[in-house]
Amino acid sequence: MKRLLIYSHDTFGLGNIRRIMNIATYLHRAIPDISILIVTGSPMIQSFRIPKGIDYIKLPCLSRTARDGYSAKYLDSTIGDVIRLRSDLILSAVLNFKPDVMLVDKKPYGVKHELRETLNLVKGYLPKTRTILLLRDILDAPATTTKVWEDNAYFEAVNSVYDLVLVLGTPEIFDPRAEYGFPVSTAEKVEFCGYIEPQSLVRDRDTIRAELHIERDERLILVTPGGGEDGNALVRTYIQALQHMPVGAHVRSLIVTGPEMSEPQRNLLHQSALRFPSVKTLDFTNDLPSYMNASDLVVSMGGYNTVCEILSLKKRAIIVPRVRPVEEQWIRAERMARLGLLTTIHPDSLTPQDLLRTVLMELESDQSLRPTLDLTALPTLTSHVSMLLDDTYEPVPLEHLSR
Incomplete structure (x- = not known):
């Protein structure tokens, strides 16, 4: 049984968790013998019909307060306390689930760097675990995004902890490699998947x-x-x-x-x-x-x-x-x-x-x-995930990491 863990960036609206659920459901149908665990703070996750073979861990909710500011949505806690709690839950999930592939949505280190400890540990404890950064077609204006990535050391994160960057878009509409000034070492990891064709059942x-x-x-x-x-x-x-x-x-x-x-x-x-x-x-x-x-x-x-x-x-x-x-x-x-x-x-x-x-x-x-849009993201993404799943993990005993 292959194991995929998906981290969902989830601080505003329905769109993100809907997209993640579409991806997870398609992967589950397309790849035999796969078990998928979604880690998300979306309060809407419980409203989705979850098929057998997919489950989720619900993190405490966050609210976006400004361009890159956050607060606790429901808990009477500081943002620092909530991020520490979320970070510990994510770390525990990865250590116990031991995924063959980790798919991280949007932010290379997660919200407020809550994934940083987990990603660093994965490279030591689960060296065979493959990591994918998933980006939608457009993040924000080029100047804004480039500054955010430089200030948060995201380019270094991609170079050091990610095997692949999958973009849910096409370069004809927006090419993040050029628009965001990706260094060559980052750009070389980018693959374009096209846009997602919704899998909804449509009535007559x-x-x-x-x-x-x-x-x-x-x-x-x-x-x-x-x-x-x-x-x-x-x-x-x-x-x-x-x-x-x-x-x-x-x-x-x-x-x-x-x-x-x-x-x-x-x-x-x-x-x-x-x-x-x-x-x-x-x-x-x-x-x-x-x-x-x-x-x-x-x-x-x-x-x-x-x-x-x-x-x-x-x-x-x-x-x-x-x-x-x-x-x-x-x-x-x-x-x-x-x-x-x-x-x-x-x-x-x-x-x-x-x-x-x-x-x-x-x-x-x-x-x-009117022209048509490339809507092949789901099969293309599945092909990339399948190739990475061919490698099996060999966890290193935790006690070796402390020596």
């Missing part, structure tokens, strides 16, 4: 439209700000734009506010939407891909998972990305818009009038003329 388009009572001559717009924690402005602006929708436009709207939107904001948006009989609102759905498949246009923020879902279903999209505290979504949206994959509006320029104008334009565009 006609079935969904019938459930929503959408007539044949009506077009459906899905509005989704992802988890919703910072999606109030997008949904509010869209509802305001509906006041100016041309008579006879034959447009229906489904707004999914997201489970992490605050209750006061959600209630206010629901009340505002009641003025429009053509609008249906939901707090949350576990069947969002099916609604997306049934739609004619998607208006959303620019998270990695959402964009992959939209483009895998070949949907028209208007992306209003998050730009603070990091610029990842804006860079992704702008680069993809430049290639003709989608349309984007900077949130600082978002007005009801501009949004409506863009909506009407997109409804008349020909989606079949």
Whole structure:
């Protein structure tokens, strides 16, 4: 039985843990005789259906307070105490699970360097354990990311403790080796996987439209700000734009506010939407891909998972990305818009009038003329993990390390 441990960076929203669960589930199905342990602080992990062969250790939750600042989400403890607790739990998990491969998400040393002790010990105690750093397509603006990596000695970490760096993107959209100034020794470890094609089961388009009572001559717009924690402005602006929708436009709207939107904001948006009989609102759905498949246009923020879902279903999209505290979504949206994959509006320029104008334009565009996105990340990642799993580990007795 091969063993894979996945460390999930997990301090904001639903996107990260969804991506990790997609990866873990695919790997479990694709690789025979593999046991997968996920180590995460995401409070949403318990809401996923976990197949046999995958389990998780839940770390105390963190909240992101600024660009790279953190605090305890629920515990009445200092961030230092919580990081020490998380670090000890991670170390214990690795020592006892003894993974053949460790897959670390985003931060080479983990949040606040909580992985540093574990990674150093792995190199001594489990020298056959292979380590992979997993990066999404874009981290943040180049100047910001380069400074963070230099200040935290991440380039040195990649050189000393990682065997491979897998990027869930393509160099045509964003090449971190060039954009972030990777040294040659770091760049040589980088492999591009493409983007993730979601594995969600999608219900029939006609079935969904019938459930929503959408007539044949009506077009459906899905509005989704992802988890919703910072999606109030997008949904509010869209509802305001509906006041100016041309008579006879034959447009229906489904707004999914997201489970992490605050209750006061959600209630206010629901009340505002009641003025429009053509609008249906939901707090949350576990069947969002099916609604997306049934739609004619998607208006959303620019998270990695959402964009992959939209483009895998070949949907028209208007992306209003998050730009603070990091610029990842804006860079992704702008680069993809430049290639003709989608349309984007900077949130600082978002007005009801501009949004409506863009909506009407997109409804008349020909989606079949748009280019396609490389969505081969899961099989490509699986191939890399499988190759590293071919090496078996030979743990060194702990007492030898203290001599």
